[in-house]
Structure formats: structure tokens, C-alpha cells
Amino acid sequence: MRAVVVERHGGPEVLAVAERADPKAGPGQLLVDVVAAGVNFMDIYQREGRPPYASGVPYVPGAEGAGSVVAVGAEVTEFALGDRVAWTGVPGSYAEQVVVPADRAVPVPDGVELEAAAAVMLQGMTAHYLCHSTYPVAAGDAVVVHAAAGGVGLLLTQMVKIRGGVVVGTTSTAEKAGLARQAGADHVAGYGDFGRVVRDVTDGAGAAVVYDGVGRATFDDSLDSLRPRGYLVLYGAASGPVPPLELQRLAAAGSLFVTRPTLGHYIARRDELLGRARALFTWIGRGDVNVHIGGTYPLADAARAHDDLGARRTTGKLLLLPR
Numbered sequence: 001m002r003a004v005v006v007e008r009h010g011g012p013e014v015l016a017v018a019e020r021a022d023p024k025a026g027p028g029q030l031l032v033d034v035v036a037a038g039v040n041f042m043d044i045y046q047r048e049g050r051p052p053y054a055s056g057v058p059y060v061p062g063a064e065g066a067g068s069v070v071a072v073g074a075e076v077t078e079f080a081l082g083d084r085v086a087w088t089g090v091p092g093s094y095a096e097q098v099v100v101p102a103d104r105a106v107p108v109p110d111g112v113e114l115e116a117a118a119a120v121m122l123q124g125m126t127a128h129y130l131c132h133s134t135y136p137v138a139a140g141d142a143v144v145v146h147a148a149a150g151g152v153g154l155l156l157t158q159m160v161k162i163r164g165g166v167v168v169g170t171t172s173t174a175e176k177a178g179l180a181r182q183a184g185a186d187h188v189a190g191y192g193d194f195g196r197v198v199r200d201v202t203d204g205a206g207a208a209v210v211y212d213g214v215g216r217a218t219f220d221d222s223l224d225s226l227r228p229r230g231y232l233v234l235y236g237a238a239s240g241p242v243p244p245l246e247l248q249r250l251a252a253a254g255s256l257f258v259t260r261p262t263l264g265h266y267i268a269r270r271d272e273l274l275g276r277a278r279a280l281f282t283w284i285g286r287g288d289v290n291v292h293i294g295g296t297y298p299l300a301d302a303a304r305a306h307d308d309l310g311a312r313r314t315t316g317k318l319l320l321l322p323r
């Protein structure tokens with residue numbers, strides 16, 4: 001089978017297609033023909049060799065996708081040949097075939113395209129846990145969503161609106177601002193003036209929560225935009241990692257909360273994984289949540305996909321289509 005293989009850490013150019021031995025499903029595993037593999041920021045950090053994401057070389061990147069089961073390993077009772085499944089947190093997904101542990105696979109219902117399923121396994125479940133579990137948004141809450149036209153951002157904006165929040169989204173271009181508004185953002189600001197917009201919208205009170213996947217460039221202004229006892233949910237570092245934080249700042253700024261969550265801890269139990277996936281697929285099937293696929297690429301163009309994502313040229317989700 002063909003797969004993208006990384007022989008050494010580095011820039012997008014280290015992503016190259018190569019022939020690999022066909023994988024086999026062992027006990028408790030599924031062999032899946034990949035229809036779509038998701039491209040994520042984490043894949044860039046891993047390719048660059050940034051701790052804690054780096055893995056040994058050579059490796060096949062990608063951790064997310066969807067496809068059809070073509071072989072079922074011993075001891076698997078939940079899935080059968082031909083089932084449509086999706087996954088996240090499974091290494092080696094930039095490939096024509098991947099082995100998926102059955103306890104990490106989720107069934108994709110009729111009425112949800114496999115491309116859409118692949119597009120929401122990481123970013124959609126992230127958006128779900130951020131606004132349902134990390135800080136459960138309440139009706140009327142003022143909520144900042146940074147990079148609101150991005151993969152997580154567009155989905156998170158829609159989910160916060162479902163929960164009745166008031167979204168102040170940030171974007172870097174007019175085109176991205178338009179997409180954020182289409183997703184339901186009540187106000188769209190730039191990275192330099194979102195704090196002022198939050199104060200205007202809340203009569204000076206501040207936001208209940210800031211969902212910040214941008215990191216270094218936004219962190220300080222994010223903290224400053226919160227109401228007393230507000231939550232800064234730092235879930236990523238698209239602009240670079242945030243320097244160490246003096247905790248006393250949180251007291252002075254209003255007894256604030258800061259958390260640095262990661263998806264793995266919010267889908268560790270199978271019932272949680274299935275519950276979040278079911279919620280997403282139900283919204284998608286009903287048309288309550290729109291999945292914006294901003295770009296699709298053949299395996300051979302994985303480098304271009306990484307370059308586009310890292311250079312902030314993309315909106316919504318990027319997918320590799322191996323076949």
C-alpha cells in the first residue's frame with residue numbers, strides 16, 4: 001500500500017509517499033481502507049520533532065480518518081466487514097490502509113459522509129469537550145473563540161451558539177471573518193482589538209470564557225478580556241507556546257482559571273468517545289452543524305497541505321484523500 005512516510009524531522013518537504021507492506025489486523029483490531037485522513041496542527045508539531053509530539057523516524061503521520069472495514073481481527077465483536085468507521089488518536093492514518101484498535105473506532109451512521117466524519121473526529125470532538133466539559137457554556141455567556149474560521153473554530157462557534165452563548169470570534173482576514181459570521185459568530189474582531197469588542201458587548205464586564213488555540217500571540221490579551229472568575233481555556237499554540245505563567249497574576253486579574261486541556265483525556269473512556277461522536281454525527285445528519293472542508297489533497301500533496309495549514313492560508317478542515 002501507499003503511505004506518506006517521514007524519514008527525518010523537518011519542514012513540509014520531509015513528507016514523501018512510499019510503498020509500505022500491507023498492514024494486518026491483529027487481535028482486537030480492524031484493518032480499514034482509508035477514504036479520508038484528517039490533517040491537523042498536531043501533525044505539523046510531530047513532523048517538526050517538537051516535544052511532546054515527536055515520534056521516532058521513520059513513521060507514517062496522521063492520527064485521524066474514516067473509511068471501510070476490510071478485515072476484522074480476532075476477539076472483535078462490535079464491528080464487521082464493510083462497516084463504516086472513523087477514528088482519532090490512531091497513528092499512521094496518512095495511508096491507503098490503517099490498523100485501528102476496535103475500541104478506538106466509532107461507527108459512522110448512514111446519512112453522514114465519510115469525509116465529514118473524518119473532518120470532525122479530532123477538531124469536532126475537541127470543540128465538543130471544550131464547550132460542554134472544560135467550561136460548559138451557559139445561555140447568555142460572552143465567549144471568545146480565537147481563530148474562529150479555523151478547523152476547531154468554525155465547529156466551536158456553531159456549538160457555542162447551540163448552547164446559547166454570545167460569540168466574539170477572531171480572524172485575520174475579511175474572508176475568514178465572513179466564514180465565522182456564517183457559522184454564527186455574533187461579533188468578529190481582529191487579534192488586536194477583540195478585548196475592546198468584548199468590553200463593548202459585555203458593558204465592561206468581560207468574557208465568561210476564552211477558547212484560545214493560538215497561544216503565544218493572544219494569551220495576555222485573552223487573560224485581560226475575562227470577567228472575574230472567568231476561564232482561559234488554552235487548548236493550542238498555533239502562534240507558538242505560551243511562556244511560563246506567574247500564578248499570582250490570576251488573583252490580581254479576578255480569581256481567574258487557566259487550564260490546558262487535551263482531547264485524549266476527554267475521550268479516554270469508550271462511553272465518552274462514543275457519546276461525543278454520536279452527538280456530532282446527530283447534529284451533522286440533521287444539518288444543525290455544518291462541516292466546512294476547506295481543502296482536499298491527494299497523498300502525494302501532503303506537503304502542500306501542511307504548508308497551507310502552517311501558513312494560515314486555510315479555513316475549516318483539510319483532508320487527504322488516499323484513493
Ligand SMILES: NC(=O)c1ccc[n+]([C@@H]2O[C@H](COP(=O)([O-])OP(=O)(O)OC[C@H]3O[C@@H](n4cnc5c(N)ncnc54)[C@H](OP(=O)(O)O)[C@@H]3O)[C@@H](O)[C@H]2O)c1
Pocket residue numbers: 039040041042122123126147148149150151152153170171172173176213214217235236237238239240261262263264309310311312313314315316
Ligand atoms: N488541545 C486539544 O485537544 C486540541 C485539539 C485539536 C486542536 N488543537 C490545537 O488547536 C489549534 C487549532 O487547530 P486547528 O487544527 O483547528 O487549526 P486551524 O485553527 O484551522 O488553523 C490555525 C489558525 O490559527 C490562526 N493563527 C493565528 N496566529 C497564527 C500563527 N502565528 N500561525 C499559524 N496560525 C495562526 C490562523 O487563523 P487566522 O488566520 O484567522 O488567524 C490559522 O488558520 C492548534 O493549536 C491545535 O494544535 C488542540
